[in-house]
Amino acid sequence: MPAAQAPARQPHPFQPQPWRDRRIEVILGNLLRTGVLISAAVVLWGACVYLSRHAHEPADYRIFRGEPSEFRTIPGVIQSVISGRGRGLIQLGLLLLIATPIARVAFSIVGFAIERDRMYVAFTLIVLAILLYSLLGSGLGV
Amino acid sequence: MTILEFTAIVAIVSFVAGLLGSLTGLGGGVVLVPLLTIFFHVDIRYAIGASLVSVIATSSGAAASYVKEGFSNIRIGMFLEIATTFGALLGAFLATRIPTSALAIIFGAVLLYSAYLSRKPRPQAQRSLPPDPLATRLRMNGSFPDLEGPRSYNVQHVPTGFSLMFGAGALSGLLGIGSGAVKVLAMDQAMQIPFKVSTTTSNFMIGVTAAASAGVYLGRGYVDPGLAMPVMLGVLAGSLLGSRILVKAETKSLRLVFSVVILVLGLQMLYNGFWGKI
Numbered sequence: 001m002p003a004a005q006a007p008a009r010q011p012h013p014f015q016p017q018p019w020r021d022r023r024i025e026v027i028l029g030n031l032l033r034t035g036v037l038i039s040a041a042v043v044l045w046g047a048c049v050y051l052s053r054h055a056h057e058p059a060d061y062r063i064f065r066g067e068p069s070e071f072r073t074i075p076g077v078i079q080s081v082i083s084g085r086g087r088g089l090i091q092l093g094l095l096l097l098i099a100t101p102i103a104r105v106a107f108s109i110v111g112f113a114i115e116r117d118r119m120y121v122a123f124t125l126i127v128l129a130i131l132l133y134s135l136l137g138s139g140l141g142v
Numbered sequence: 143m144t145i146l147e148f149t150a151i152v153a154i155v156s157f158v159a160g161l162l163g164s165l166t167g168l169g170g171g172v173v174l175v176p177l178l179t180i181f182f183h184v185d186i187r188y189a190i191g192a193s194l195v196s197v198i199a200t201s202s203g204a205a206a207s208y209v210k211e212g213f214s215n216i217r218i219g220m221f222l223e224i225a226t227t228f229g230a231l232l233g234a235f236l237a238t239r240i241p242t243s244a245l246a247i248i249f250g251a252v253l254l255y256s257a258y259l260s261r262k263p264r265p266q267a268q269r270s271l272p273p274d275p276l277a278t279r280l281r282m283n284g285s286f287p288d289l290e291g292p293r294s295y296n297v298q299h300v301p302t303g304f305s306l307m308f309g310a311g312a313l314s315g316l317l318g319i320g321s322g323a324v325k326v327l328a329m330d331q332a333m334q335i336p337f338k339v340s341t342t343t344s345n346f347m348i349g350v351t352a353a354a355s356a357g358v359y360l361g362r363g364y365v366d367p368g369l370a371m372p373v374m375l376g377v378l379a380g381s382l383l384g385s386r387i388l389v390k391a392e393t394k395s396l397r398l399v400f401s402v403v404i405l406v407l408g409l410q411m412l413y414n415g416f417w418g419k420i
Contacts, residue, residue, distance in 0.1 A: 032202045032203070032205050032349075033203070035202060036199055036203045039199075040199070040378055043371055043375060044375060046367070046371065047149075047371045047372075050367070051149065054145050054368075056144050057144065058143065058144060058145070059143050059144060059145045059368070061182070061184040061185055061366065061369055062183050063185065064187050064188060066362070066363035066364070067363035067364075067367075068363070072361055072363040072365070073361070087368065088367075090367035090370065090371045091360075094356075094360065094365060094374070097195060097198050097202075097374070098195075098198060098353050098356045098360070100202050100349070100353075101198060101201075101349040101350045101352075101353045102350075104202075104350070105223075105350060108216070111216075117281075120217060123220050123221055123224060124220055126224050127220065127223045127224055127227055127350065130224075130228055130354055131227060131350070131357070134227075134230075134231055134234070134353075134354045134355065134357035
């Protein structure tokens with residue numbers, strides 16, 4: 001079996017496997033792990049504040065009302081965090097969580113640029129543009 | 143039910159879903175939305191918003207350990223993410239426009255398909271295929287560590303895989319799930335990517351795909367902090383524990399149990415959707 005792959009070695013400048021530079025892989029892995037842990041910690045903190053104040057109120061999610069602007073826009077979330085609201089902190093943690101894979105995509109652009117792979121720098125920029133549009137163009141930024 | 147009781151029960155259920163999803167490789171998100179809507183009577187839009195957030199958490203948490211193994215192919219992943227993120231954006235916008243009973247019916251169909259797929263034997267190691275010109279131009283062919291050293295593979299049918307991925311992204315944005323089942327269809331079946339490479343690469347794409355629709359959901363007020371908090375923390379803790387205690391001998395019967403659960407939830411979602419109960 002291994003003999004069959006011998007002619008596959010072309011004098012191609014690209015090694016189309018993960019990153020040639022192992023450091024980029026390690027940094028990306030750590031970036032994801034750190035992002036998830038920080039956001040989980042912020043959500044947990046918010047949970048403590050929220051539960052300490054509202055634990056005995058009735059829970060009802062049967063009827064869809066939609067969240068008020070303090071829980072669905074970035075300025076609103078920041079405002080409610082400053083005023084010390086538990087649910088504001090939870091939303092901040094969730095925003096950090098959404099930002100984690102976006103940061104990974106942004107960092108991949110650097111990785112492809114180091115490998116001088118212009119085609120994949122362009123592909124990654126397209127993905128990043130779609131992600132930023134979703135985050136900022138859908139009412140979150142207002 | 144008080145908020146404290148509700149939070150505690152939802153956290154435990156999410157923990158079990160995350161644990162079973164990670165042990166069986168079927169993903170926990172797919173059972174969360176039906177559980178929340180059927181047993182907790184949560185509006186399906188809130189349930190989808192909370193599930194989507196937990197999908198990002200598990201995917202990113204697991205990717206950290208996958209990245210180091212050297213199986214995932216970053217170029218295949220990034221290229222296909224153009225399709226999945228675009229699809230996810232479309233799915234998220236559609237979700238705000240179609241009636242909730244239609245959401246329940248689509249969800250039921252996806253659950254039935256996932257249950258069917260989980261009973262099918264995993265695809266065997268492919269024979270070596272000739273390189274495809276488009277895949278070669280896109281630098282997608284690669285190799286991965288196998289028992290007898292590195293094994294190379296040639297990616298096939300890129301346009302078919304790309305279109306299926308668009309569909310996977312749209313379902314993910316519409317239903318708040320990772321769409322692992324459709325991703326397997328695109329990568330294993332159409333593109334002929336080896337199983338280990340396609341599962342790790344797809345896991346790493348799921349977080350990015352879910353992030354594309356999560357922004358829309360959050361901005362539209364579909365992500366409730368009181369509900370998303372126990373779901374996200376529970377699923378994350380369960381899946382992290384699951385990835386540590388992975389015991390191969392017992393996953394077979396676990397997979398059977400879990401796929402029966404998925405089947406029953408799928409039938410229930412279809413029933414509720416058709417009779418207008420959601």
